[in-house]
Amino acid sequence: MLRVINPTSGQLLHEYPALDRDSMNSRIDMANRAFADWRTRSFAERAEVLHQVAALMRAEEVELARHMTDEMGKPVKEARGEVLKAAWCAEHYAGHAESYLQPVSLASDASHSYVQHLPLGPVLGILPWNAPFWLAFRFCAPALMAGNTCLLKHDPHVPACAEAIVDLFARAGAPEGIMQNLPLQTPDVEAAIRHPGIRAVSFTGSSAGGSKVAAMAASEIKPAVMELGGSDPAIVLADADLEQAADLIGFSRIINAGQSCIAAKRIIVEASVYDRFVELLKTRLEKLNQGDPADPETDIGPIAREDLRNELARQVDETIAAGARCLLGGKLPEGTGFFYPVTLLVDVTNDMTACREETFGPVAVVLKADNAEHALALANDTEYGLASSIWTEQSRGEAMAREIEAGQVVVNGLVKTDPRLPSGGIKRSGLGRELGPHGILEFVNIQQVWVGPKQE
Structure with a gap:
């Protein structure tokens, strides 16, 4: 049984039955039967x-958003935005998959040689709780448009x-079996990965979890995409627009109560503007409203689970004990629910817990850099390499982007995911890419075709 605790109240919200092994096998078998037909459908039929599905999401934005607010505490205004972003992802791939997957002619000794992109079969998506709709569509929209079928193993929370996601496909008239829910207990996930009917795996989650899933998939010779954790740097140099940087870095740090892989987690500021930037950031953070996520005025809701809040508190406590100064928050609050206050830690160094580990919560961490070269060295001194931002003059920022060890670099802007652009990490932040033209190519057979007779 999947038991869900409402993070706002701390009380049991509901219980859902998990699949047993026979039911899991039955759904995977159905995905394979559905694949035999779905792979033959035209791009236009898949796009329809x-x-x-996107039209239903747009029409039912409020109702769908409520599920996120109840189950994982996402403020309602953010939850509604997530539903619309998921709809956009579906629409983007409906409109662009055919062009992304066009055959490519390549010169050789053949009369005609080319590469075509063919579907693989059922793809298993193993997803976390922090963006339930967006991450599901980031996984399924390109996979489905490529002609694969999808099985959604979402987080038990x-x-x-x-x-609700799978029901959208049923109500949209999708062929039976192309998108199915696979509510499994964690110990049963390995059996799903190893099932011969699963042809590929997409995983979003922690680096520790990704390491285990990647090893299982590799042992079965199955392609896998891993979007994992991050300790993402935001570099602020002396020539930056400090007001704008404080606005967007502060916003990045508290989206979804800071529970985002690509949030700005290590804010690295050049010494000459350090004090001024800290002042600007503190002013913005202390104005934020934390409370009931169902209230449209709430900026920050609770942490999704009590164990996650306790882990965040440990990281903050250890960082303060190591010498960081706490200018805001930093203490577990009284009362019901799994709330953690907006926290600002300054004078942090890269060897402290909040920098060495990924922090998943509304905790802004500020480090001081001597100059741009020192800032780059601090940014790259991590086992992670997911996303980053640089705040400086544009051409200088673009030049520095080549030196950042991350899969995504933003110059003078908000780090975000976009269906038009590839997303993913390096080092312990992941393997492969999602979104954009690159993402849809992860789960296809890139098939070479050589047509004779041979040409001299």
């Missing part, structure tokens, strides 16, 4: 399904979100 995704357009219908968001079963109503998972059911």
